[in-house]
Amino acid sequence: MNNQQLFENIQKKGSFLCVGLDTDIRKIPKFLFDHKDPIFEFNKAIIDATAKYTVAYKPNLAFYESEGLEGWQSLQKTVTYLHQNHPDIFLIADAKRGDIGNTSSMYARAFFEKMDFDAVTVAPYMGEDSVKPFLDYKDKYVVLLALTSNKGASDFQFTAEENSGEKLFEKVLRISQNWGDAENMMYVIGATKAEELAGIRKIVPAHFLLVPGVGAQGGSLQEVAKYGLNHQCGLLVNSSRAIIYASDDENFALKAGESAKETRDEMYELLTQKGLIA
Amino acid sequence: MNNQQLFENIQKKGSFLCVGLDTDIRKIPKFLFDHKDPIFEFNKAIIDATAKYTVAYKPNLAFYESEGLEGWQSLQKTVTYLHQNHPDIFLIADAKRGDIGNTSSMYARAFFEKMDFDAVTVAPYMGEDSVKPFLDYKDKYVVLLALTSNKGASDFQFTAEENSGEKLFEKVLRISQNWGDAENMMYVIGATKAEELAGIRKIVPAHFLLVPGVGAQGGSLQEVAKYGLNHQCGLLVNSSRAIIYASDDENFALKAGESAKETRDEMYELLTQKGLIA
Numbered sequence: 001m002n003n004q005q006l007f008e009n010i011q012k013k014g015s016f017l018c019v020g021l022d023t024d025i026r027k028i029p030k031f032l033f034d035h036k037d038p039i040f041e042f043n044k045a046i047i048d049a050t051a052k053y054t055v056a057y058k059p060n061l062a063f064y065e066s067e068g069l070e071g072w073q074s075l076q077k078t079v080t081y082l083h084q085n086h087p088d089i090f091l092i093a094d095a096k097r098g099d100i101g102n103t104s105s106m107y108a109r110a111f112f113e114k115m116d117f118d119a120v121t122v123a124p125y126m127g128e129d130s131v132k133p134f135l136d137y138k139d140k141y142v143v144l145l146a147l148t149s150n151k152g153a154s155d156f157q158f159t160a161e162e163n164s165g166e167k168l169f170e171k172v173l174r175i176s177q178n179w180g181d182a183e184n185m186m187y188v189i190g191a192t193k194a195e196e197l198a199g200i201r202k203i204v205p206a207h208f209l210l211v212p213g214v215g216a217q218g219g220s221l222q223e224v225a226k227y228g229l230n231h232q233c234g235l236l237v238n239s240s241r242a243i244i245y246a247s248d249d250e251n252f253a254l255k256a257g258e259s260a261k262e263t264r265d266e267m268y269e270l271l272t273q274k275g276l277i278a
Numbered sequence: 279m280n281n282q283q284l285f286e287n288i289q290k291k292g293s294f295l296c297v298g299l300d301t302d303i304r305k306i307p308k309f310l311f312d313h314k315d316p317i318f319e320f321n322k323a324i325i326d327a328t329a330k331y332t333v334a335y336k337p338n339l340a341f342y343e344s345e346g347l348e349g350w351q352s353l354q355k356t357v358t359y360l361h362q363n364h365p366d367i368f369l370i371a372d373a374k375r376g377d378i379g380n381t382s383s384m385y386a387r388a389f390f391e392k393m394d395f396d397a398v399t400v401a402p403y404m405g406e407d408s409v410k411p412f413l414d415y416k417d418k419y420v421v422l423l424a425l426t427s428n429k430g431a432s433d434f435q436f437t438a439e440e441n442s443g444e445k446l447f448e449k450v451l452r453i454s455q456n457w458g459d460a461e462n463m464m465y466v467i468g469a470t471k472a473e474e475l476a477g478i479r480k481i482v483p484a485h486f487l488l489v490p491g492v493g494a495q496g497g498s499l500q501e502v503a504k505y506g507l508n509h510q511c512g513l514l515v516n517s518s519r520a521i522i523y524a525s526d527d528e529n530f531a532l533k534a535g536e537s538a539k540e541t542r543d544e545m546y547e548l549l550t551q552k553g554l555i556a
């Protein structure tokens with residue numbers, strides 16, 4: 001998928017929602033344990049109930065790895081199911097990988113060849129050669145961590161450089177543009193600091209931003225849209241727990257769908273106001 | 279395992295060598311493909327030939343993930359084999375993980391409970407809550423990336439903070455000491471900058487340092503030992519390619535063993551000079 005195709009899906013669905021498939025076996029409804037693969041059954045039901053309000057899904061690898069081999073299997077089945085049943089979905093591996101060049105190329109192979117994700121989140125600490133191997137794939141994306149939504153973001157990401165005063169996350173945004181462009185890179189920008197978005201848009205006007213932290217973590221969708229939308233939308237706003245755990249009852253998928261629809265309706269309004277859909 | 283036990287193994291073997299099991303299916307001897315699981319067969323042969331010269335093994339996850347489910351299976355078998363046959367080995371998952379708190383706790387579960395590694399490498403970019411969940415396990419370690427051995431290390435890790443002039447990797451060393459101590463944290467310090475080790479030892483005198491980049495990447499073991507050894511050795515020097523791919527012939531395991539022994543012999547000498555073994 002490329003930016004234009006992603007934007008067309010956003011227009012078609014009136015949504016820039018990404019649903020985080022952070023599927024925790026300890027939190028899913030108990031009756032799913034009658035199935036052989038409860039994690040996959042949960043994902044399948046959530047996907048079917050939310051796909052029409054959603055342009056992207058983002059499984060976080062940690063939740064699957066914590067179940068060992070079986071978790072890895074559930075993830076593969078989820079990816080296959082999405083491709084077969086919802087081919088217009090943009091699929092992000094939230095893996096936060098990154099290693100020396102020859103090793104990162106193995107991670108790229110894992111996520112883009114073995115598993116056919118459209119994008120993978122990557123941590124910037126190890127610099128250019130840790131990111132580059134992911135950029136060699138056509139119509140695939142690195143989603144580079146810049147400003148995260150967690151408390152620990154303040155430990156290093158705001159470190160101001162001597163002379164320039166440039167903060168570390170700003171430096172990541174600036175320097176990484178020498179490695180790729182808006183057609184193969186996106187950035188993680190936490191919504192808890194929506195006021196930072198205006199400045200960030202000056203550094204990366206054209207890139208898509210993957211924005212976690214709306215809802216449960218306190219960010220406001222209105223604020224994110226105000227500072228973050230660009231001519232191709234340029235935003236994927238992620239919601240995980242508020243949607244996938246909207247209910248832990250028999251009706252969990254229905255409730256997830258309702259929660260996704262609610263967010264979509266708000267996004268539709270914001271896209272219309274901005275003149276991005278007719 | 280704790281620091282004292284690790285040090286005793288170092289004394290017993292006269293070695294602070296860590297062998298990196300970066301097993302690339304495209305590089306292993308072709309005759310291994312007669313086996314059902316060639317990656318595991320390769321690892322098993324390498325382990326049996328090198329274990330008496332080695333105190334630690336470090337599979338890099340990327341190489342296993344790039345093979346999908348089968349790779350994950352080969353990794354689990356390798357871990358089980360090591361625990362059963364070489365229980366004194368310190369086992370590091372080179373995974374470079376790190377995510378928001380509740381997600382990092384899933385990674386900790388994956389590596390410390392599902393797979394029983396002794397340590398896992400973690401990237402510092404997301405700060406305290408991305409590292410803390412790994413520190414809650416007794417006798418387990420975070421190996422935090424501080425100064426890496428790759429070219430891209432210069433992109434962000436040397437960023438000097440305004441006023442203090444402190445470099446980012448120094449800040450990572452300093453700040454992270456508020457999160458844990460030498461009994462549950464180690465640091466990755468690339469050997470390509472051996473002269474940095476003297477300064478690093480002032481910031482973290484007691485911690486074990488995991489040092490990649492000796493040999494193939496150009497670092498000198500003598501230099502690393504000169505600046506890095508402490509009263510409990512405090513070093514694990516990693517070698518991957520120079521040992522595991524010493525030969526791609528029938529005799530690959532024998533050659534790997536010879537290469538490991540050669541490094542061990544040099545280490546034995548350095549430990550003796552320093553008075554760390556009688």
